[in-house]
Amino acid sequence: MRPLVRLASVLLLSAAAGSAQVRETIHVNVVEVPVTVVDRDGNPVRGLKLENFELIDQGHKRPITTFDVIDFASPESKRTSPLNPVARRSFFLLFDLSFSSPFGRVKAQAAALNFIARSMQRRDMAAIGTIDVQRGFRLLTAFTTDRNLLTAAIDSPVNFHSSDPLQIAGTQMTELAPPTATVQAGSKTDDSALGIDPTDIAVEIQRGQNRLNDQFNRGRIERQVTLLGGLARTLRMLPGRKQVVFFSEGFDPRLVRGRDVRAFSDAMEEMTQVQSGEVWKIDTDNRYGDARSLSVVDQMANIFRGSDVVLNAVDIQGVRVQNDLQSGATINSNDGLFLLAKPTGGEVFRNSNDLKNDLERMLRQQEVVYVLGFQVPTTNQGLFHQLKVRVKGLSGTRVFHRAGYYEAGVENALERVLNNAQIVLNDLPQTDIAVASLAAPFPTRGDAQVPVILEINGADLLRDAKVNAITTDIYMYAFDDEGTVRDRMFQRMSLDRSKVGGKLQESGIKYYATLSLPPGNYAVKSLVRVLETERKGYARTDIVVPPASDVAVLPPFFFEEPGKWLMVRGASHDATHAGYPFQINGEPFIPSVAVQVRNGEPRQFAVFVYNASANEMAWETSVSNDRSGSHSAAPHLLKEMTGEDVAKLMFQYAPVDLDHGAARLDFTVRKKGSADVRKASVPLTVQ
Numbered sequence: 087m088r089p090l091v092r093l094a095s096v097l098l099l100s101a102a103a104g105s106a107q108v109r110e111t112i113h114v115n116v117v118e119v120p121v122t123v124v125d126r127d128g129n130p131v132r133g134l135k136l137e138n139f140e141l142i143d144q145g146h147k148r149p150i151t152t153f154d155v156i157d158f159a160s161p162e163s164k165r166t167s168p169l170n171p172v173a174r175r176s177f178f179l180l181f182d183l184s185f186s187s188p189f190g191r192v193k194a195q196a197a198a199l200n201f202i203a204r205s206m207q208r209r210d211m212a213a214i215g216t217i218d219v220q221r222g223f224r225l226l227t228a229f230t231t232d233r234n235l236l237t238a239a240i241d242s243p244v245n246f247h248s249s250d251p252l253q254i255a256g257t258q259m260t261e262l263a264p265p266t267a268t269v270q271a272g273s274k275t276d277d278s279a280l281g282i283d284p285t286d287i288a289v290e291i292q293r294g295q296n297r298l299n300d301q302f303n304r305g306r307i308e309r310q311v312t313l314l315g316g317l318a319r320t321l322r323m324l325p326g327r328k329q330v331v332f333f334s335e336g337f338d339p340r341l342v343r344g345r346d347v348r349a350f351s352d353a354m355e356e357m358t359q360v361q362s363g364e365v366w367k368i369d370t371d372n373r374y375g376d377a378r379s380l381s382v383v384d385q386m387a388n389i390f391r392g393s394d395v396v397l398n399a400v401d402i403q404g405v406r407v408q409n410d411l412q413s414g415a416t417i418n419s420n421d422g423l424f425l426l427a428k429p430t431g432g433e434v435f436r437n438s439n440d441l442k443n444d445l446e447r448m449l450r451q452q453e454v455v456y457v458l459g460f461q462v463p464t465t466n467q468g469l470f471h472q473l474k475v476r477v478k479g480l481s482g483t484r485v486f487h488r489a490g491y492y493e494a495g496v497e498n499a500l501e502r503v504l505n506n507a508q509i510v511l512n513d514l515p516q517t518d519i520a521v522a523s524l525a526a527p528f529p530t531r532g533d534a535q536v537p538v539i540l541e542i543n544g545a546d547l548l549r550d551a552k553v554n555a556i557t558t559d560i561y562m563y564a565f566d567d568e569g570t571v572r573d574r575m576f577q578r579m580s581l582d583r584s585k586v587g588g589k590l591q592e593s594g595i596k597y598y599a600t601l602s603l604p605p606g607n608y609a610v611k612s613l614v615r616v617l618e619t620e621r622k623g624y625a626r627t628d629i630v631v632p633p634a635s636d637v638a639v640l641p642p643f644f645f646e647e648p649g650k651w652l653m654v655r656g657a658s659h660d661a662t663h664a665g666y667p668f669q670i671n672g673e674p675f676i677p678s679v680a681v682q683v684r685n686g687e688p689r690q691f692a693v694f695v696y697n698a699s700a701n702e703m704a705w706e707t708s709v710s711n712d713r714s715g716s717h718s719a720a721p722h723l724l725k726e727m728t729g730e731d732v733a734k735l736m737f738q739y740a741p742v743d744l745d746h747g748a749a750r751l752d753f754t755v756r757k758k759g760s761a762d763v764r765k766a767s768v769p770l771t772v773q
Contacts, residue, residue, distance in 0.1 A: 117143075118152070118172040120326050120394075121456045121475050121487040128447065130454040131483055132157065141458055142474040152459030158207060159453050171325035171512035173455045175210045176229050177201075178321070179236075181243045182334035183218040184310060185422075190402035194333035197400065198240045201331075202233055205446050208569055211511060214239040214246075215317070219309040223317055225500065228253035228507035229324070231569025252507045252561055252613075255571035304341045307422075308382045314397070314426065315386035320500050322393035322492055324508055329396050329448070330432075335403045336422035342379040343425065387429030392470050394488035398448055399423035401436040431486060451486075469493045502620075509624055510563060510611050519546040519623030522680035525610040526640045527603065527631040528667045529696050529731070534631045536573075536601040537667060538562060541679040542614055542623065544590030544652070548583065550619045556581040557617040560656070564601050565609045572608065573601040575657050589652045596646075596676070599656030605633045638696040639755050639766040642737075643668065645690045646676040670734060671727060681751075682771045688740040690724070693753050693766070700726040700733040704758050709741065709770070711749040719751060744772045 119141065123131040136153040156173040179198050181191065198214075206212060211229040214236060218224075226239040226246050232255055239246045314332075321328050390397060401420045423434045435444030458475065475487040497505060509516060520543035527534040540560070547556060562575040577599070581590065601610070607630050614623040632638045653676075668675055670692055683689055695703060710716035721739035728734075739751075749770040756763045 119458045140476040148460040154457040156455045176328045177212045178330045180332045181216045185337045186335045194402045219306045223313045230254035232571045254507045307337045311382045311386045315389040318390040318393045318395040332399045336420045339421035390430035391489035396432045397430040398432040399427040399434045516622040516624040518621035521623035521625040523625035523627045524679040525627045525629045529634045533602045533604050540597040542595040544594030559615045561613040563611050575599045596651035597654045600658035637698045639764040640694040641766045642691045642768045643677040644681045646678040693735045695733045699728045705755045708752045
């Protein structure tokens with residue numbers, strides 16, 4: 087499922103001759119459009135309703151089927167629950183390495199670091215990249231909430247390297263290189279023997295050299311503009327509006343749109359050439375602009391608008407000086423940045439040595455986001471649709487929205503990386519592969535040992551695969567409350583169908599890895615992907631890692647039948663020496679992740695309680711679901727064991743008269759004579 091254009095299949099049945107039925111499948115796009123509305127002063131307009139909006143798609147008015155409002159200044163926006171990815175604010179901080187000075191780049195890095203540290207909210211995402219007309223565009227990070235990663239990339243944008251394949255916690259850089267350009271130098275002829283005035287020769291040589299220089303620099307500008315368009319095209323399928331913050335001093339706008347009206351000396355020289363009949367000496371590109379370059383800029387702007395990407399340029403030269411004691415009056419213009427930003431709907435932050443206020447003003451305008459959803463049939467993959475959004479009943483306001491959308495098409499390699507990262511960052515459901523996750527924090531000295539077990543459906547892994555060897559990637563991340571990745575794992579497995587196909591078809595893979603986390607709240611997110619088919623599965627588990635001295639109750643572990651799954655041991659940290667933690671009386675067991683129970687059929691489970699002995703605890707169990715509420719579960723205690731730091735309780739549970747479907751088993755512990763309560767739960771499926 088793509089985050090911007092979600093596909094649903096609608097099956098239409100129509101009667102044919104002889105009462106036969108003809109089946110036709112029509113795909114429907116569910117398109118979500120983020121909209122921001124600001125007043126004359128640039129302040130966000132709040133309180134708008136669905137009836138205030140009108141949406142036009144390719145000239146046709148579309149009924150708005152879904153409507154949502156996100157106010158990033160409200161307390162509700164700071165919750166840890168998943169947020170509609172279309173409404174999330176995404177900022178791409180892009181450093182220009184071609185049209186900027188070393189001093190300007192230092193200012194850009196300082197402004198970017200300040201933006202990450204002080205202006206970005208916890209739910210905002212940012213990505214870092216560089217653009218160089220010689221080396222191309224380089225993606226240092228994908229869109230992520232990990233401020234540590236973003237800070238490291240900003241500190242050294244030229245040399246930054248890391249190892250995360252999804253680029254949300256450190257990775258190798260990905261490069262889109264432009265085609266190599268060659269420039270041939272002109273030849274110089276000695277005309278002194280021809281009786282020509284050497285002064286005229288010098289002027290003509292200089293004029294020719296200037297034109298060659300202009301041609302070379304114009305080519306550099308066109309390559310940069312083309313690269314910017316390629317970046318916007320790559321971002322087109324990511325959810326929501328993407329704000330590119332382009333740190334640059336800009337190029338000479340004369341090479342694109344023609345000379346500045348203030349260039350008095352150039353105008354006088356042209357007048358002299360006309361009066362003397364030497365019109366061939368007039369550089370029309372310098373006077374009127376270059377048609378090819380203007381066309382390249384226009385194409386870039388169209389790609390930006392169609393991809394819902396806005397380019398905001400930050401003039402890192404600061405306050406520009408137009409007069410100098412030595413050189414006199416000069417034209418020091420940042421109009422090249424305006425040529426890039428304005429056609430995309432962006433702004434140029436200029437004439438300021440305080441970039442923090444400029445960037446905060448940009449954030450202020452996007453504080454309130456209205457998300458409009460509508461449905462439209464898919465007719466042509468990759469086709470672009472123009473959109474217009476009107477706000478009724480208001481005057482003096484400005485409306486910002488995506489200029490259009492693309493019907494779903496084929497991903498390129500970089501788009502695939504960014505889209506996979508979005509799945510993890512935005513908790514986008516993936517139903518191609520069924521994945522269940524269990525994460526349990528075992529207190530140890532120092533950081534807690536957190537084993538994570540994934541149950542991966544084997545039949546889903548095999549589906550649509552045409553080759554014998556199936557390559558499966560497993561990505562695992564632990565995000566804290568601030569969106570920083572505290573630990574992660576990546577593993578690539580090659581599954582030989584001739585050897586393990588039977589086991590996969592029967593059940594699947596039970597994958598076991600270990601994270602190491604300090605005390606705190608975490609979202610453990612796991613993505614499973616088959617490279618050959620691009621089938622994916624996703625699971626998220628929220629856990630609390632308590633301090634090592636606190637009473638901690640781990641979730642109930644139901645015992646799994648040995649030999650049912652294909653067991654795969656994943657990575658763990660060298661610093662973790664606790665060994666395999668799932669043991670009762672020295673005997674290891676396999677915990678079940680997706681727990682299934684039947685009424686009247688007993689299942690055994692264990693509960694581990696740290697920093698409390700069995701004789702000083704009181705506990706109770708209950709089972710609940712959405713239909714019948716909560717009631718006592720009353721499992722039978724089989725065994726209790728108390729070790730140095732942990733009490734292990736072993737139960738047998740035979741559910742009675744539970745409703746079929748999803749349920750939850752809760753285990754509550756309190757110390758006798760104390761009101762302090764600890765609770766752990768495990769989801770159940772009642773069959």
